Amino acid sequence: MSVVVRTIARIIVPMILAFGAYVIMHGHLTPGGGFQGGAVIASAIALLLVVFGSGRLAGHKNLLSLLEDLGAIAFVALAFLGIGCTFFRNVLAGSGGLFGMPVPPGPNPGFLNTGGTLPLMNWAVGLKVAAGLGSVVLLLGLFGGGDDR
Amino acid sequence: MKWIKVGAFLVMVGFLVGVAAWMHPFGVPWASEMDDYFIANAQVEAGANNVVTSVVFDYRGFDTLGEATVLLCAVVGVALVLRRTRR
Numbered sequence: 001m002s003v004v005v006r007t008i009a010r011i012i013v014p015m016i017l018a019f020g021a022y023v024i025m026h027g028h029l030t031p032g033g034g035f036q037g038g039a040v041i042a043s044a045i046a047l048l049l050v051v052f053g054s055g056r057l058a059g060h061k062n063l064l065s066l067l068e069d070l071g072a073i074a075f076v077a078l079a080f081l082g083i084g085c086t087f088f089r090n091v092l093a094g095s096g097g098l099f100g101m102p103v104p105p106g107p108n109p110g111f112l113n114t115g116g117t118l119p120l121m122n123w124a125v126g127l128k129v130a131a132g133l134g135s136v137v138l139l140l141g142l143f144g145g146g147d148d149r
Numbered sequence: 150m151k152w153i154k155v156g157a158f159l160v161m162v163g164f165l166v167g168v169a170a171w172m173h174p175f176g177v178p179w180a181s182e183m184d185d186y187f188i189a190n191a192q193v194e195a196g197a198n199n200v201v202t203s204v205v206f207d208y209r210g211f212d213t214l215g216e217a218t219v220l221l222c223a224v225v226g227v228a229l230v231l232r233r234t235r236r
Contacts, residue, residue, distance in 0.1 A: 029197070
């Protein structure tokens with residue numbers, strides 16, 4: 001693409017990444033969560049693919065699949081944390097430790113240090129969705145045929 | 150043949166309009182015990198303000214595990230279909 005598009009993309013991609021990280025990080029407080037934030041981050045990968053072509057991004061294919069595996073393993077491992085009671089038991093909620101601050105019932109502005117395993121699972125699923133959708137887009141760009149510039 | 154098509158179309162339109170007229174009003178569920186339980190207890194039990202997230206990741210975590218598996222299958226399918234078999 002032309003130099004105008006490349007310059008604008010260099011400015012906009014960090015903003016998209018920051019917004020996706022915000023949507024994932026505040027998934028237990030505001031609308032959004034792992035799936036939505038991961039899709040936002042994957043859209044940044046799609047923008048990079050459109051602007052710079054698939055040749056520049058081809059080296060990151062293994063990194064993306066590694067990140068997706070990491071997200072899936074983290075998700076299942078967090079689910080196994082509560083195996084003492086049941087699978088997917090939220091052991092960290094209300095425990096006072098990491099993400100364990102008890103929430104006052106009723107309307108409140110929301111506190112980041114709450115939710116137990118929910119924020120960690122949001123991060124795992126966000127990583128998985130971002131890497132998964134990103135690798136789908138990258139594979140389509142690499143092997144879909146045709147000129148991608 | 151044409152009149153059969155017109156008749157089938159009219160019967161379908163009548164059926165859809167009738168269903169829409171007899172539809173249960175939106176936002177008034179028949180059974181709301183589960184919703185009331187989530188709204189009353191999710192904030193304290195799961196410790197999150199967003200009840201949707203606490204349902205998706207806590208009360209129905211298996212559903213999210215299945216969704217993650219579906220995404221994995223989609224990626225594997227794309228990689229299988231688009232792989233380069235010969236130069």
